[in-house]
Amino acid sequence: MLKITDLHATVGDTEILKGLTLEVGAGEVHAIMGPNGAGKSTLSYVLGGRPGYEVTGGSVEFMGQDLLDMEPHERAATGLFLGFQYPVEIPGVSNVQFLREALNAQRAARGEEALSGGEFLKLAKEKAALLKLDMEMLKRQVNVGFSGGEKKRSEMVQMGILDPKFAVLDETDSGLDIDALRVVGDGINAIMRDPGKGVLLITHYQRLLDYVKPDKVHVLAKGRIVKSGGPELALQLESEGYEAVAV
Amino acid sequence: MAEAAILPTTKDEDWRYADGAFLAASDPAAINHWRILEVPAGETRSEHSYHNSGDESAGSVDRLRVHVGKGGCFEAYKIIAGGKYQRIEIEVTLEEGAHFEFGGVTLGGGDKVQEFVTCTKHAHPDATSNQVVRAVQWGQSTGNFLGRIEVARDAQKTDAAQNFRAILLEKGASANTKPELEIFADDVLCAHGAAIGQLDELASYYMAARGIPPEIARKLLIQAFIGDAFEAIGDEATRERMLEQALEQLDTEAV
Numbered sequence: 001m002l003k004i005t006d007l008h009a010t011v012g013d014t015e016i017l018k019g020l021t022l023e024v025g026a027g028e029v030h031a032i033m034g035p036n037g038a039g040k041s042t043l044s045y046v047l048g049g050r051p052g053y054e055v056t057g058g059s060v061e062f063m064g065q066d067l068l069d070m071e072p073h074e075r076a077a078t079g080l081f082l083g084f085q086y087p088v089e090i091p092g093v094s095n096v097q098f099l100r101e102a103l104n105a106q107r108a109a110r111g112e113e114a115l116s117g118g119e120f121l122k123l124a125k126e127k128a129a130l131l132k133l134d135m136e137m138l139k140r141q142v143n144v145g146f147s148g149g150e151k152k153r154s155e156m157v158q159m160g161i162l163d164p165k166f167a168v169l170d171e172t173d174s175g176l177d178i179d180a181l182r183v184v185g186d187g188i189n190a191i192m193r194d195p196g197k198g199v200l201l202i203t204h205y206q207r208l209l210d211y212v213k214p215d216k217v218h219v220l221a222k223g224r225i226v227k228s229g230g231p232e233l234a235l236q237l238e239s240e241g242y243e244a245v246a247v
Numbered sequence: 248m249a250e251a252a253i254l255p256t257t258k259d260e261d262w263r264y265a266d267g268a269f270l271a272a273s274d275p276a277a278i279n280h281w282r283i284l285e286v287p288a289g290e291t292r293s294e295h296s297y298h299n300s301g302d303e304s305a306g307s308v309d310r311l312r313v314h315v316g317k318g319g320c321f322e323a324y325k326i327i328a329g330g331k332y333q334r335i336e337i338e339v340t341l342e343e344g345a346h347f348e349f350g351g352v353t354l355g356g357g358d359k360v361q362e363f364v365t366c367t368k369h370a371h372p373d374a375t376s377n378q379v380v381r382a383v384q385w386g387q388s389t390g391n392f393l394g395r396i397e398v399a400r401d402a403q404k405t406d407a408a409q410n411f412r413a414i415l416l417e418k419g420a421s422a423n424t425k426p427e428l429e430i431f432a433d434d435v436l437c438a439h440g441a442a443i444g445q446l447d448e449l450a451s452y453y454m455a456a457r458g459i460p461p462e463i464a465r466k467l468l469i470q471a472f473i474g475d476a477f478e479a480i481g482d483e484a485t486r487e488r489m490l491e492q493a494l495e496q497l498d499t500e501a502v
Binding site for chain 1: 288348445448449450453454455456457458460461463467468470471472474475
C-alpha cells in the first residue's frame, strides 16, 4: 500500500531523512521505533505533506499513486490519515463541524454523496463510544482545553469517522495512562485491522505494541531504517536499548 | 453650526487612519452629521447592520450619538464590507447601571479603508461596556479600530472591556488600533487587548491533514475568528445571519 524508496528530506537546511526505504503491504501493521532525533516525526510530516518539510530525493507511492505529488488534503481524501503527536487546537470550531466538513470534503473528492447532519451524528456517536469519549467532547472546540489523553482519544475518534485506508500514527501512545492506552489500542485494532488497510505506528516504547501487535518492527536511526525484524525486535530494543541493538 | 463648517483631515487624531482624499472631497455637513438615539431608562435598543456601499462607491461616514438612560442597554453589531472608505463612529454616554455592547467586523481587500471609532462615556456609577472588534484584511486594505473610553470621576464600579484582533491574509494589508482610556474614578475595571496576526497555519494544516481543502479551511478559521464579535448576540438566527453576511463578502471578494 505504502512504498517509500530512498527518501531524503530536509527541514530548514538540515537533512533529516537520509535515504529511508520502507514498504507496508495491505493488512499489515508496521512499527517504527528509534531514538530521539532519528527522524520519526519528520517521516510522518513528510508523508502528511506538512509545509516546511521538503523532500529532496526518493519517492513515495501510496495505493499506486505518487503521494508526494498530492496536496495534503488530497492525500487525506485518498485514504491517508496522520495521527499527530501534538494534536492542534482550533478555537471557535467545534469537533462536529470540523469532522463533518472533513468527511464530506473527502467524500466529495471521491465522488461520493455528502452525509446528512443526522447520519453524521450517528456515525460520530458510534465512534466516540468505541473510544469511550463523551459525545459532549465532540461538541466542544477542536482540542481546546482537552487533556493530553483526551486529545489522543479524540484523534482516534477522528480516524474512526474518516475511516482511512492507511494510518500513520505518530506517538499516539504518548500522554496516555494505562487504561487509556488499552482503549486507544483496542480502537486502532477495531478501526484499522482489516485486510485492506495498513498502519505505520511510530513509537518510542513497546507498551502500545502490547495492544496493537505489529507484523514488522523497524528501527529508524539517523534518518534511515537500520534494522528490521518481527515483533521480537521491539522486545529486544526495550530490554537492551537502541544503541546495543541497532546503532 | 460652527462644527458643520469644518472638515476633518488625517491630522486630526480621531481621523488619522482615515482616507484623506475622501474627506477632502466630502461635504462638511454630511461628514459632521450625527444620528441621535435616546435609549430610555431600563430599555434596550439594538442595531444590526451590514455596510456595503459597493465597490464603485467612494464611501460613507456613519456617526451615531447615543444616550443610554439608567439601567438601559444599547447593543450594536456591525459589519463593514464594501466601499472604498467606510467609517462607523459611535459615541455612547452611559447613565448609572447602563450597558453598551458592541461587536464590529471589517472585511475587505483592494485599497479599502474600513474603520470603527467608538467613544464610550461612563458618566455615572455601575455602568458596563464590552466591545469586540475583528478585522480581516487582504490586498492593500486597512482595518482600524479607535476605541476611547472615558470614566468620569464619580463613575465608580465601571466595568469596561475592549478587544481588537486582526488577521492579515496577505502581505500589504494592514490594521491599526488605538485604545485610549481616560479614567478619573479609582474603583473601576478597564480591560483592553489587541493583536494583529495571520491565519493560523498550523490549524490550516491540521484541517488539510483531515481532508479539508485550503479554501474551506480558511473560511472555517475566519468564521471562528469573526464569530467572537457576534458572540453576545442572544438570538441564534440573527447571529447566524450576521456571520453568513460577513462570509459572503469573503466569498465574493477574497483572493
